[in-house]
Amino acid sequence: MDKVQTEDQSPTSTGPRSLEQHGKRRREPLTRERIIRTALRIMDEEGLDAVTMRHIGRQLGVEAMSLYNHVRDKEEILDGICEEVLAEFRVPQVEGWTEAARLGAHEYRRLLLAHPNVITLMTERKGAFTNAESLRAYEFALGLFRSAGLSEADSVKAFHTFGGYILGFVTMELGLMIGGPEDEAHVQAHEAMARLVASADLPRLREALPYIIDCDVEEQFEFGLDLLIQGLRARTPPTG
Amino acid sequence: MDKVQTEDQSPTSTGPRSLEQHGKRRREPLTRERIIRTALRIMDEEGLDAVTMRHIGRQLGVEAMSLYNHVRDKEEILDGICEEVLAEFRVPQVEGWTEAARLGAHEYRRLLLAHPNVITLMTERKGAFTNAESLRAYEFALGLFRSAGLSEADSVKAFHTFGGYILGFVTMELGLMIGGPEDEAHVQAHEAMARLVASADLPRLREALPYIIDCDVEEQFEFGLDLLIQGLRARTPPTG
DNA sequence: CGTCATACGTTGACGGCGTAAGCCTACGGG
């Protein structure tokens, strides 16, 4: 077995090799928590394919099979990653439902962009969320729409609409279908598209191409958000 | 090697075992086309995990490695599946941009629901679409928004908004986060959620739960669509 | 203090995956 990089040392330990206060164990005990956090870090740094039982184990200085003492199977780890990310959601503290909706949407997008592969996980996931922490965003959104004057039924619909929009937009954004020319991959994707458009009978696309290639993602996101908020204001009590 | 079920026989052949018109080969020649269509069928019928080089080969009466004579790697097959599905898009023939937008959105959703796993493929996909056929939907949408009076820049933004909404909504729909109580999996997911909500301090969610569980998906989808269309109409020339 | 159950890590193996490398053969063109 080659060099093992031990992950986060406990900040309270006196050093990597020194015995602990009671002179007992040499390494942090394995936990479900530690496993999931390590898996999340691997996913963010090395991609989804690198999230492997053996790889997670190696990062923790342990064999793959040891993980099964704390986790039923790999799927539980992946589910755990989803919950871990969702739990990062910071509920915006602001008055006025439109601003709250805007900030909440940006926060959700921020989470998804911070952990680009989590969308794939959520897409493949079988059941709904089983973690209370991950429902706080849901709770926040419902409260927001209710405070805007929507009925309970409409609040649920609005939640699904906003949630769907953000999820889908970021999916497209990460899939290189939207985005600025900074990234190499983007440039390549855009060149391929330009070649295709040039060789086919797609007049609208041809004239729109510059706007597609050279667009500000933030601005695009805001556009759709405004559309939704405006549309919502139309079926909301005249104000306050 | 056990029983092999040969897929679609060529309708012009005189029979499964008879020699062809020139008395030559006994089986349909392998093609990129046939490989991709078979892979798509497997994905739809047996799920994404069943899409395996060995499995595709078996369905075609061939060893896995033979596929590589027509395809660079598995990724090319998966990309091919995406293009195949996108190419199914039927451009709605209707007057008036609002109705066209509505029908187009439903058609896109229909495609995604007809091949539930294709969303995962599109999410994981690296580059943008390289198939002209799959850009017809793009072309259609742009023409539609232009005809509504939007600028080129805004048409692009509107496309990304609608595309994002539909993609995300169907993702949530398939992930059991939205939907009626017909399906067993849905019922189970909803029960888990109900248990969670009951045990946590989530008042909004608690009162909204019945509406979440017992909702009409079509109606939910339409709600968001209306929001977008209404929002769009607000920044559109007063009419015609 | 000795014993022993238990918790938790390790080892080895299995079947399946994508695919590199090389082989075999039938067919069409010189």
Place this chain on the structure above:
DNA sequence: CCCGTAGGCTTACGCCGTCAACGTATGACG
């Protein structure tokens, strides 16, 4: 007739998730 080549097949490698069996240190208890 011969031979190059296209397009199959076989074998093998290094991964993967996970089952089963095994070792060992720890903490409870007589």
